[in-house]
Amino acid sequence: MRTLLIFCPTLVVADEHVEMIRVQSLLRRRLEKFNTSDDLLIVNAVAYDGVSPQYIDQLLDLDFTFTIWEHQIERAGGCGRPRGARRPTNYCIDTLVRRLPPTLRQSDLYLLRIIQDTFVLDAGRFLQEIDRLARPQTGRFLAGKLAYSTIDSQHLLAMRLKWVSCIEYAHGEVLLAPAPVWRQFYLPLPDEITHYTDDVLMSAWLKQEGGRLIDLQDTFAHLHACPLDRLAQLRDLYARD
């Protein structure tokens, strides 16, 4: 059996953030409609890195298999100190995976991280691609939109990796990898690696260790500062599919 665990590291301090995560909460059921593989189980999680008190009651009705609150992230050992998406990502890779029900934990587990302002536009093609990649024969891989960075090379030396002037990487807005790849190449990243560079360094490290970067098809969009009316359209799209 294969398990796809979709997780969203989330910060909720504005009305738009509530709507973003409301849309994200619909993704699991939306993808299930396109799931034709009997052996692929889809579950989802939200990991709140911070929530302004006035928004909490709006988050209680959202449909996530696992909901992780900030106090859980803070209390869990080994989550590290970095703020931003790294802290909840660490929690999901480490603590959440260890606490999954045994059937899921013992399956071929794939983690799909989606940043809260990134949205799947073509759910059918998106799942088709994930279903194709999330298989043992794909080996050690990291999938996302591939891009290049020329500004993060100094971190390579700090991590004792081979220096290259231009790093090919999978952009962190949507990242798919087997659970062991996350554990080996994300969890040990130094604290000073923020969520702006975690994708670059994880990609570079994996590649230097012989893993593969895979370009995901263009089925999603990263919508910075997405306004409420656009989010309402996305919610309709997610609910309609």
Added chain:
Amino acid sequence: MRSLWIIIPAAITHERDLEALRALSVLRDRLRDAIGGRDVKVYSALAMRRVRPRFDRATLNLGFNGVVWPADLRADYGRRSQCPVRHATGFLIEEFRRVLPSQCRQGMHVLRILQDVAVTDVDAFARDVREGLSASNDFVGGRVRPWSDEDSKLPVSLGLAPPERGTPCLSGEVLFAPLRVWERRYLRLPDGASDRDAAALTGAWVAAAGGKLVAMTAAWRRDTGGPVTANSAPVREQRP
């Protein structure tokens, strides 16, 4: 804004347990229709003490607003009662304080239902719940019973003054109270007290302090075993 949280401590070792939880997950929506509205929000939370591996998949996405998994309970950072039902109940009550800001906890009520309780008449049940929600003072709702000789050893063993024989107290299959009562009474009982003892003492002490016991007896029944079909009738009745 008032809120009502239905909380269920559960162990899932049989198909019957799953079916009972599916029914109880629907109860939230039925109560939303019956008592919810602009001034009362209804939520539900499940604390799974134990799940047989073959039921793992079925426990995903049961439709509760909050879920505590067995691994969370095992890693509990709060107080740890020796009684599994009390431990799970106490964990959920404490989780409210950890997650919800104070403005959400004001006016909050908690209705604890054991997993083998089937609500057979939602409208009548909702009337009992409404009576509690409208109470201005402390109250505890449930099945009222007299304090018995069988109960009386507990307070003594805990170094507490025992209620007099015949004092009204509660059994714990259904236990309904404002959050503050759960926090001040139920949670503060020693870890050695069982859930049955804790329910009885909570009821007796609230009554002794001038609070009200709300009798909630007509609209539910407890099915403590038997084949799956024994519980299926109330399950169907609970479903819309």
